[in-house]
Amino acid sequence: MIADSTADTARRALPSSDLGLIGRSPAIQQVRETIRQVAPTDLPVLIEGESGTGKELVARAIHENSPRRNKQMFTVNCGAIPEGILESELFGHQRGAFTGAVESRKGYFELADGSTLFLDEIGDMPLSTQVKVLRVLEQKEFMRVGGSTYIRVDVRIVAATNKNLAQEVRDGRFRQDLYYRLNAVRIYLPPLRERPEDIPLLVDYFVRTFCVQNHIEFEGFTRDALEYMESLYWPGNVRELKNLIQTVIVLEKGRRIDRQILSRYVEDQWVEVESQFLPVPTKKSVDQAERELIYRVLLELKSDMNQIKQLLFSQYFSPRSLQPGRPPGLLQPVQPIEDVEPEEEIKTLEEMEKELILKALKKTNWSKRKAAQLLGISERTLYRKINEYHLQK
Numbered sequence: 002m003i004a005d006s007t008a009d010t011a012r013r014a015l016p017s018s019d020l021g022l023i024g025r026s027p028a029i030q031q032v033r034e035t036i037r038q039v040a041p042t043d044l045p046v047l048i049e050g051e052s053g054t055g056k057e058l059v060a061r062a063i064h065e066n067s068p069r070r071n072k073q074m075f076t077v078n079c080g081a082i083p084e085g086i087l088e089s090e091l092f093g094h095q096r097g098a099f100t101g102a103v104e105s106r107k108g109y110f111e112l113a114d115g116s117t118l119f120l121d122e123i124g125d126m127p128l129s130t131q132v133k134v135l136r137v138l139e140q141k142e143f144m145r146v147g148g149s150t151y152i153r154v155d156v157r158i159v160a161a162t163n164k165n166l167a168q169e170v171r172d173g174r175f176r177q178d179l180y181y182r183l184n185a186v187r188i189y190l191p192p193l194r195e196r197p198e199d200i201p202l203l204v205d206y207f208v209r210t211f212c213v214q215n216h217i218e219f220e221g222f223t224r225d226a227l228e229y230m231e232s233l234y235w236p237g238n239v240r241e242l243k244n245l246i247q248t249v250i251v252l253e254k255g256r257r258i259d260r261q262i263l264s265r266y267v268e269d270q271w272v273e274v275e276s277q278f279l280p281v282p283t284k285k286s287v288d289q290a291e292r293e294l295i296y297r298v299l300l301e302l303k304s305d306m307n308q309i310k311q312l313l314f315s316q317y318f319s320p321r322s323l324q325p326g327r328p329p330g331l332l333q334p335v336q337p338i339e340d341v342e343p344e345e346e347i348k349t350l351e352e353m354e355k356e357l358i359l360k361a362l363k364k365t366n367w368s369k370r371k372a373a374q375l376l377g378i379s380e381r382t383l384y385r386k387i388n389e390y391h392l393q394k
């Protein structure tokens with residue numbers, strides 16, 4: 002058998018319509034579109050997203066759809082290499098540059114000449130190294146550690162981070178100029194919990210590839226198992242989903258998996274966090290859910306108004322002797338109802354909605370799932386409203 006060459010690997014991986022990136026959510030469709038647009042260029046790309054959302058997959062798709070695809074892409078994990086040796090790894094060193102540098106060595110920038118260099122976890126790169134990377138981006142040249150001449154290279158940079166780099170810049174941990182330079186093209190991969198519509202496709206893809214590779218017969222997941230997966234929080238995102246599927250298929254020996262079986266493999270934090278935050282699939286549309294919420298607010302308001310009227314009525318018409326426990330303050334400004342109504346504060350629907358949501362949250366001790374049920378809206382909508390109104394415990 003002929004040994005696998007880089008060119009073969011690249012050809013096999015070449016443009017499929019989905020670019021190897023499974024998903025039908027608007028976010029993933031947008032990511033695919035951006036990859037198609039920027040891959041043929043030399044522009045640097047910054048990929049942001051939580052761990053396991055597919056950043057490396059996107060970096061590969063960019064490289065493999067670029068004119069550089071016949072050369073190997075090099076990857077440096079800036080977070081995994083100790084600070085002291087990162088520069089010599091990136092830029093190489095001259096013999097005698099430091100103790101132990103017994104011979105000269107090329108760094109990744111030289112190795113990746115004519116190709117793509119994937120700088121993973123760039124948010125962990127020390128500030129002093131960032132200056133040098135910026136220089137390569139701008140001047141296309143650098144010096145080896147201990148060297149005295151500039152070396153010119155043609156390297157396309159793709160960088161990734163699971164940090165919020167803009168925040169890192171604000172906190173002084175990342176250089177603004179390098180950030181701007183990298184941010185020319187930014188690809189953001191949202192967490193899996195924000196795109197549950199991708200889950201059935203991902204499951205199908207992972208099941209098929211895993212079973213074919215390992216010659217496993219698998220009877221499949223039931224609908225409620227799939228719906229369960231769509232409702233989880235997935236802190237480790239797509240990687241976690243992939244691992245779960247593979248584990249379940251192997252340990253359950255290929256038998257049909259329903260929600261009950263699946264839940265034994267689901268870690269507590271995926272469920273607990275989910276019940277605090279997001280998303281429970283709902284059959285209602287956002288419009289429908291919001292309409293229902295407004296009706297509820299109005300009904301509640303009507304009942305509150307009736308209670309107020311009854312209270313005022315009883316205060317006005319009841320003899321004081323019949324209200325022994327009342328604090329005196331409440332008894333003093335006894336006015337006819339007609340006088341009270343015009344002064345009544347008119348609230349906007351937003352204010353009423355906010356109050357109602359707060360009420361539901363307090364009643365359920367801030368359990369978002371229960372509060373959402375009480376309000377008859379999805380947890381996702383509730384979560385959005387909490388953010389919108391900046392509600393806090």
Ligand SMILES: Nc1ncnc2c1ncn2[C@@H]1O[C@H](COP(=O)(O)OP(=O)(O)OP(=O)(O)O)[C@@H](O)[C@H]1O
Pocket residue numbers: 021022023024050051052053054055056057058059163203239240243
């Ligand atoms: N949209 C997707 N379609 C198919 N597979 C995916 C998708 N997203 C992620 N994966 C798979 O999930 C796993 C994790 O993806 P990847 O390594 O690219 O994540 P990452 O964002 O680089 O994570 P980390 O920050 O931990 O390095 C890989 O096996 C990858 O192939």
Ligand SMILES: [Mg+2]
Pocket residue numbers: 056057121
């Ligand atoms: Mg990665």
